[in-house]
Amino acid sequence: MASMIDVRHVNKAFGGLKVINDCSLSVEAGSITGLIGPNGAGKSTLFNIIAGALPLDSGQVLLEGEEITNRPANELFHKGLLRTFQIAHEFSHLTALENLMMVPPAQAGENLFNAWLKPGRVRHEEEEVRRRALEVIDFIGLRHVRNELAGNLSGGQKKLLELGRTMMTDARVVLLDEIAAGVNRTLLGDLVENIERLNREMGYTFLVIEHDMDMIARLCDPVIVLAQGSVMVEGTIEEIQNNPEVIEAYFGATHDATA
Numbered sequence: 001m002a003s004m005i006d007v008r009h010v011n012k013a014f015g016g017l018k019v020i021n022d023c024s025l026s027v028e029a030g031s032i033t034g035l036i037g038p039n040g041a042g043k044s045t046l047f048n049i050i051a052g053a054l055p056l057d058s059g060q061v062l063l064e065g066e067e068i069t070n071r072p073a074n075e076l077f078h079k080g081l082l083r084t085f086q087i088a089h090e091f092s093h094l095t096a097l098e099n100l101m102m103v104p105p106a107q108a109g110e111n112l113f114n115a116w117l118k119p120g121r122v123r124h125e126e127e128e129v130r131r132r133a134l135e136v137i138d139f140i141g142l143r144h145v146r147n148e149l150a151g152n153l154s155g156g157q158k159k160l161l162e163l164g165r166t167m168m169t170d171a172r173v174v175l176l177d178e179i180a181a182g183v184n185r186t187l188l189g190d191l192v193e194n195i196e197r198l199n200r201e202m203g204y205t206f207l208v209i210e211h212d213m214d215m216i217a218r219l220c221d222p223v224i225v226l227a228q229g230s231v232m233v234e235g236t237i238e239e240i241q242n243n244p245e246v247i248e249a250y251f252g253a254t255h256d257a258t259a
C-alpha cells in the first residue's frame, strides 16, 4: 500500500536535549495509525514537525511522496494535511455552525478575487458553505446544538466540532492529538464512530496520538510505539501489548501493558 506520510531520519533537539532521534516511520494511505509512547517520548514534537508547526534539525517529511519538510502549516492545510486544534478563544464566541463556516476554503486567494468581480458567485458559495456546514453538523451529531456558542459546548462536543472542522475542507490526512482527553464515554463512542466513518466513507487517513488504550485498541491498526524519540516497535495492538520491550518502557518489567 502507498504511504501517506513518510518520516525519514528526523532529528530535533531543544537546546541540548535531543527529543527526536533519527526517527523514521510511515503512515499508510487509508490507515488509522496510532502513535503511543511514554510521557516525554516525543510524540507531540513529532506531530508538530509533521504538521509544519516546528522546524526539524535534520531529516525529511514526505506527503504522498512529495517532500514537505519544514513547509508552513497553512501550505500543508491546502495540501490536505490537517491537525485538529482546540477551538481558539475568539471562536468560542461563535456558534457551532459558524465555527464550521469559518474554516478557510481551499482557495482563499481565488475567493477574494471572486468577491470583487463576481459577487453573485460569492453569495452562491456562501450558501454552499452553509449547506456543507449543516451536512457536517448532522454527520457529527451536533445538529441540536448548532446555534449554541462553541464556548458553551461540553468538552466532548468541542472535540466533535474540531473533527467536524476538518470536514469543511478536502482533508487527505488528519493528525489527532489526544482527542479523547476529558471526553465522556458516550461522546467518546461518537468520536470513534465518526473517525471510522471518515476513514471508511471519505478515505481519510489518520495519525492518532492517544493515551487512552481502549480508544487505540478500538481504532488503530497499526500502532507505532515511540520511545526516547525513535520508533521502538510497530504492530497490531495485540502485538504491542504483548511486547516485553513495550511493557518495560511503560511500566517496568513486572507489570502487564494490558492492565
Ligand SMILES: Nc1ncnc2c1ncn2[C@@H]1O[C@H](COP(=O)(O)OP(=O)(O)OP(=O)(O)O)[C@@H](O)[C@H]1O
Pocket (backbone or CB within 6 Å): 014, 017, 019, 037, 038, 039, 040, 041, 042, 043, 044, 045, 046
Ligand atoms: N518547546 C520545547 N522546549 C524545550 N523542550 C521541549 C519543548 N517541547 C517539548 N520539549 C521536551 O521534549 C520532550 C518530548 O516532549 P513531547 O511533548 O514531544 O513528548 P510526548 O511524547 O508528546 O509527551 P506526553 O505524552 O507527556 O504529551 C520532553 O522532555 C519535553 O519536555
